[in-house]
Amino acid sequence: MKRVPLNIVAALIVLMIVAMIFFGWIVMETERGVRDMGKIGRLFRDLAKIPASIKHAFVETASHPGLALEQRFGTVAGFKQIDPDFVDDGYLLLSRVNGDLDSPQVELLRISDNKVLHTWRPDIDHINSLSKLKSRFVKLARDKHSGRYRMVHPFLTNDGGLIFQDDSPLVKINVCSEPEWTIDGVFHHGLERAADGNYWIPGTIEPSSLDNKLLKRHRDDSIVQVSPEGEILFNKSVAQILIDNDHQGVVYGVAPYESDILHLNEVQPALFDGSLWKRGDLLISLRYRSMVFLYRPSSNKILWMSIGPWLNQHDPDFLNPEEISVFSNESYRPVMKGAQKMFNAHNEVYIMNLSSQSVRKPYTAGLKKFELRTISEGRARILGNRDVYIEESNHGRLLRLSESGDLRWQFINRASDGKTYKLGWTRYLSNADLLPVINRLNTVNCGDK
Secondary structure (H helix, E strand, O other): OOOOOHHHHHHHHHHHHHHHHHHHHHHHHHHHOOOOOHHHHHHHHHHHOHHHHHHHHHHHHHOOOOEOOOOOOOOOOEEEEOOOOOOOOOEEEEEEOOOOOOOOEEEEEEOOOOEEEEEEOOOHHHHHHOOOOOOOOOOHHHHOOOOOOOOEEEEEOOOOOEEEEOOEEEEEEOOOOOEEEEEEEEEOOOOEEOOOOOEEEEEEEOOOOOOOHHHOOOOEEEEEEEOOOOOEEEEEEHHHHHHHOOOHHHHHOOOOOOOOOOOEEEEEEOOOOOOOOOOOOEEEEEHHHOEEEEEEOOOOEEEEEEEOOOOOOEEEEEOOOOEEEEEEOOEEOOOOOOOOEEOOOOOEEEEEEOOOOOEEOOOHHHHHHOOOOOOOOOEEEEOOOOOEEEEEHHHOEEEEEOOOOOEEEEEEOEOOOOOEEOEOOOEEEOHHHHOOOHHHHHHOOOOOO
16 A cells, blocks of 8 residues: 655645635634625535534434423422412413423413413414515524424403514414414514504514625614504614614624624513603613613604613613613623623612612512522513512523512423423513403303314
């Protein structure tokens, strides 16, 4: 056997190293959108993703995609009253991953007796078939089929229907779970109804409305206003709002190390006038900037903004004419596109007075005691008696805590296999919230649905 000269072997090794460096450089430049590498760039990027795709396929077949991030809480399952002297006359609009089903559902649960009053279980695959969506962020048949779909933050309408999405088209179903309308697009995170009866929700503009090569692959999140009939009334890029208000540093002032540089996760409409806002103004939450700002869509003006003290937050709410609350995940990512980690040991609920900029944290004791630590997602609603309702989305737990840190009740989303599963942005509903629709739910007959 003829030996290959050592210098040829060394040259081949050097060429392989150079080729690997060149390959990696093209993939990085293409992924970051720094320059257009054309078809070869897209080909190399897709080739680089093959190992991750193979890993994803094996992980998906080995475990349910809706499993909680950690298996906690021992064997506790379902709803449990903790304070025997406390009576909660509210309801849960319970969106969750049900490990015992192969399709999503939402339940309306009466807290006082843990009774399910109504269930919605739409045919998601049929709903997806109504869409003509073409998006680089989601493929409905692959990513959002019935077995992977989560009915995120469903809103109960006065006719007994639900409006929901899952990083997908926005969908309205009727009280019997039949589709009434859909809006193509990538809608995501929370849906809220304004005082005028229209809805606000985060969306995504494709292709991006920003004409800038540095942000070519930027995910252009937008705030979208939708009518009850399913018509888009307003759709504006959040990045463009910041630029229009001379806050371009928020968009361009940080290296574009990923496409999702802002990560819009809440559009909360004001239902009453405040010291710094008017009814119809919006609280906007940008997770990856730890930023919340107050925006007036009628004039395209940012009225107030704050970066922190919250960290990678979700769910800002108007509390009273002076104050807002913000549920803070208190999490961070130590490396680019890496796994998120807790910065502090527990989540936090901040209350900020917008006039004085003073901040208080009245629920710290309970959050620490019961180890609330959803790294992403999560909801918090401060109730009339100053209790707080919290969804620990990643870990499948709901709690009602008093201001002194006492636990009123909890719900653990555990399936018959003994495992806990994620929640889907539930809602706490009061009697007043449910009053317009309760008769419809009590009298409807959906047959076998």
